Amino acid sequence: MIWDILVRAFVVGVLLSVLLSIMSYFVVIRKMTFAGVGIAHSAFGGIALNFLFGFMGYAFPLMFSILASLLIAFMYKKGKMSEDSAIDVIFVFSMAFGVFVLSISNGYSANMLGILFGNILSVTNTNMIISIIVFCFGFLFISYYFSHFQLMSYNEELAYISSIKVDFLYYLFWAVLSVVIVLSIKLIGIILVNAFLVLPTLVGSNLSKNYKTIVLYAVLSSIFSITTGIFAAYMLNTPAGPTIVLVFVVLWISSLIFKKITA
Amino acid sequence: MITIRNLTVKFNDKIILDNISMGIGKGEFVGILGPNGAGKTTLIKTILGLIKPSNGTITIDNKSISEYMNRKSNLIGYLPQHAIVNWNMPIRVIDAVMIENIKPFGLFRKYKKDEIESAKYWLELFGVGDRMYSYIKELSGGQQQRVSLARCMIHNPELLILDEPNTAIDAVYNTKLYEILKELSIKNRMTIIMVSHDIGAVTKYVDEVMCLNVKLHCHSKANKINFSTVLREVYGDDMEVVIHGDGCKNCALNRGNK
Numbered sequence: 202m203i204w205d206i207l208v209r210a211f212v213v214g215v216l217l218s219v220l221l222s223i224m225s226y227f228v229v230i231r232k233m234t235f236a237g238v239g240i241a242h243s244a245f246g247g248i249a250l251n252f253l254f255g256f257m258g259y260a261f262p263l264m265f266s267i268l269a270s271l272l273i274a275f276m277y278k279k280g281k282m283s284e285d286s287a288i289d290v291i292f293v294f295s296m297a298f299g300v301f302v303l304s305i306s307n308g309y310s311a312n313m314l315g316i317l318f319g320n321i322l323s324v325t326n327t328n329m330i331i332s333i334i335v336f337c338f339g340f341l342f343i344s345y346y347f348s349h350f351q352l353m354s355y356n357e358e359l360a361y362i363s364s365i366k367v368d369f370l371y372y373l374f375w376a377v378l379s380v381v382i383v384l385s386i387k388l389i390g391i392i393l394v395n396a397f398l399v400l401p402t403l404v405g406s407n408l409s410k411n412y413k414t415i416v417l418y419a420v421l422s423s424i425f426s427i428t429t430g431i432f433a434a435y436m437l438n439t440p441a442g443p444t445i446v447l448v449f450v451v452l453w454i455s456s457l458i459f460k461k462i463t464a
Numbered sequence: 465m466i467t468i469r470n471l472t473v474k475f476n477d478k479i480i481l482d483n484i485s486m487g488i489g490k491g492e493f494v495g496i497l498g499p500n501g502a503g504k505t506t507l508i509k510t511i512l513g514l515i516k517p518s519n520g521t522i523t524i525d526n527k528s529i530s531e532y533m534n535r536k537s538n539l540i541g542y543l544p545q546h547a548i549v550n551w552n553m554p555i556r557v558i559d560a561v562m563i564e565n566i567k568p569f570g571l572f573r574k575y576k577k578d579e580i581e582s583a584k585y586w587l588e589l590f591g592v593g594d595r596m597y598s599y600i601k602e603l604s605g606g607q608q609q610r611v612s613l614a615r616c617m618i619h620n621p622e623l624l625i626l627d628e629p630n631t632a633i634d635a636v637y638n639t640k641l642y643e644i645l646k647e648l649s650i651k652n653r654m655t656i657i658m659v660s661h662d663i664g665a666v667t668k669y670v671d672e673v674m675c676l677n678v679k680l681h682c683h684s685k686a687n688k689i690n691f692s693t694v695l696r697e698v699y700g701d702d703m704e705v706v707i708h709g710d711g712c713k714n715c716a717l718n719r720g721n722k
Contacts, residue, residue, distance in 0.1 A: 230553055348570025352563050356549045362512050362542055363564050364533055410599050412554045413571065 203435075209329045210321040210388060210431045210441070216336035217385045218423035222401035223343050224378050226416050229402040230354050236273050237398035239288035240379045241391050243269030245299035248316055248386075253306040259331070259383060265295060266379035274375040278368070319390035319442030321434060332384055339377050346370060351412070388431075390442035397423060400449045407456035422452055465490040465623070465655050466511065471520035473506055480506045484520070484680045488672070490622075491653035493646060495670035495686075497663055499699050502677040504659045505545065508625050511657070512542060524623070538564060541616030543626040546609055552601050557592065558583050560600050561615045586614035589644065591637065605632030613641070617648075624648070626658040630665075638662065642669040663695070 228234055247265030251257065269291045276287035303313075315323055343350075353360040353367055360367045378398075385394050401419035408418045430445025437444065466488040473481040481503045488494055496504050509515045511522055513529035524532040533539060555563070558575065561583045567573050575583075587593045590610040592603075600608060609632050616624060624645075630638050646669050648654045660666050667673060667686045675681040675689075677698045682689055 230550065344571060345568050348563075348566045348568070348573075351553075351555075351570065352566060354550055355553055355555075355560070355563050356544055358509070358512070358514055358544050358548070359542060359564060361514055362533065362540055363566055364537065365566065406554065410554055411556065412559070415554055416571065 206322060206324070207431065207435060209324045209326065211428060212329050213324050213332045213384070214388050214427040214431055214445075215424055216332050217381055217388070218397055218401075218427045219420050220336060220339045220343070220381050221385065221397040222419040222423040223340075223416055224374070224381070225398045225400075225402045225419060226405070226412070227350050227354055227374070228378075228398045229406075233277070233284075234395070234399050235285060235288050236270075236277070236375075237378070237382070237395045239273050239292045240266050240270045240375070241382050241386070241394045242292045243295035244379075244383050244386055245316070245391055246295040246302070247383075248391075249299035249302035249306070253302050262383045262386070263380060266383050267376050269295065270375035270379035271372055274372055278371065314440060315390070316386070317390050317392050317442075318440035319386070319388050319393070319445075321388070321431060321441050323387045328384070328387060335380055335384055339381060342373070342377055350374065388427075388441055389445060390440065393442040393446045396446045396449055400426075400446075400453050404449075404453050404456045407453070407460040422449070422456075426452055465492075465525060466657075467521075467523045467526075468511075469521050471507075471510065471522065472518050473503070473510055473515060474518040479678060481510070482679045484676075486674065486680060486683050488655060488657065490655055491649055492672055493649040493656045493670045494658065494672045494674060495666035496657065496659045496674045496676055497661075497666060497695075497698070498676040502698070504676055505627055507676065508627060508657060508659060512540065512625060538619035539622050541619065541621035541624040543612050543616050543624075543629055545627050546605065546612070546631045549608075549612065551608055554599065554601075556597050556599055557587065557603070557611050558596050560611050561587065561618055563615065564619070582618055583614065586617045587611070589617075590614050591640075606634060606637070609633055610637075620652070622655065624654055624656045626656070628659055628661070630660060630662055638665060645669065 228237060244262040244266045247260075247262035250261040250265075254261075272291060273284075273288055277284050314320075349360065349365050349370055352363060352365065353371065357367055382394055385397065389397065401423045402415060404422040405415035405418035409415050426449035427445055430448045431441060433439070433448065434441040434444040468484055468486050471481055471484040472479065484507070496507065498504050506515060510517055511524075511529070513533070522529060527535070553560075558580065562575060562579060565579070584593055584596060587596055587610075590613050592607050592610045592614070595603060595607060595611075600611065603611065609629065613626075613629060616626070626645075629645075630641065633641060642665055645656055645658070649656050649671070658666070658670065667689075670686055672683065673686045673689055674683045675695065675698045681698050
């Protein structure tokens with residue numbers, strides 16, 4: 202029984218963290234890490250609606266996150282207001298809306314810690330199957346369009362004149378990212394899922410200067426952190442999210458020391 | 465090659481370009497001059513299809529810009545302003561030169577031998593051949609600009625559009641750069657449009673000069689322009705233009721040639 206739970210958590214964790222770590226490369230080089238915070242927290246509003254209506258599925262959280270990600274991406278593109286301000290408005294609205302809805306629904310508090318910080322036990326077979334499907338689609342998407350995103354990150358105007366459908370790919374990137382983030386919430390939690398959009402590439406950048414090996418180290422460090430973190434969370438009976446992130450931060454500090462020594 | 469008819473561009477009702485009509489022939493080397501805010505960058509971005517005109521039309525080889533670009537990939541080489549390129553990316557010089565060579569599953573690709581040789585040729589021509597495997601963020605601003613120029617050339621484009629190519633490039637190398645561009649326009653019949661603030665050098669090397677300040681004040685052969693009159697009209701102040709010729713032995717441009 203317990204092995205089933207651990208296997209499910211490992212499969213979901215490894216697959217989603219691989220996707221997040223590859224996508225984190227573009228999030229970090231485009232300096233959009235705060236956008237990840239906004240997307241993750243916006244899912245909270247959707248999760249609160251799940252509690253209110255007694256649903257278990259992903260529909261509401263996904264709806265909230267995808268909408269938030271597209272709104273954030275739109276504001277980045279159009280520059281109508283400062284990006285940080287735009288993300289902050291979406292972030293605080295979703296959190297406020299979530300807490301408000303939860304306060305008028307019943308029996309939410311028991312699951313609150315799991316939503317915020319992740320819970321290995323909450324990962325079901327359905328979650329695992331959905332994660333496998335999303336991984337296959339997401340991995341194919343980001344691998345196929347890697348050069349396109351690389352050029353878009355270098356200079357968007359060059360991407361336009363290279364006949365890349367820049368806007369479409371840009372919004373699709375954020376929509377896929379929000380799906381991966383929502384699926385990761387059960388394991389890592391809303392508060393800390395953003396760590397997987399920053400730390401993998403930071404570790405990779407400390408170990409290498411080249412984008413290919415940065416992405417490789419980002420993936421490997423994510424797999425190491427998530428598997429060690431899940432195992433430690435099970436052994437120590439601690440919430441999964443903080444345990445995984447603590448492992449990741451230790452890894453990042455180690456990579457920083459490695460960089461200083463080898464510089 | 466390029467025909468612009470009655471082009472007007474407005475941003476929030478502010479007129480940036482006002483009723484511009486002109487033509488640029490194949491193989492012509494055109495310099496665009498004008499003060500800050502004159503609409504020079506807006507004009508080239510409109511030619512590239514990055515900005516939609518409020519009024520008027522632009523055609524390249526009698527085709528709309530999108531039709532022209534869809535005919536074949538990489539027909540246009542474009543050098544954007546240095547400041548809007550992400551120079552902090554963890555890529556090597558060769559990756560930057562090849563960055564417009566879009567391939568599916570690019571993370572796993574390796575460059576072919578002819579691609580590497582072509583990149584090396586252009587990097588050497590622009591004097592940064594020895595930095596091919598350096599990381600772009602480790603280069604100086606001038607070296608980065610030379611890498612961008614090599615990137616523009618790698619696909620041997622029909623049309624080359626350069627927005628202030630001499631940014632961060634020293635005065636001596638500027639001369640070399642203009643000579644390379646001049647040669648490309650003659651030998652390869654490459655059409656070149658260059659925005660620059662280097663009035664003296666532009667007038668020495670380009671075939672045609674466009675003086676722009678919201679309106680097109682002149683579009684003529686460099687040697688037929690009365691600069692003191694036109695530039696006073698365009699820049700708004702009295703200006704003295706020094707044309708660098710063979711007789712100008714002491715200036716930095718000619719010292720660089722020796």
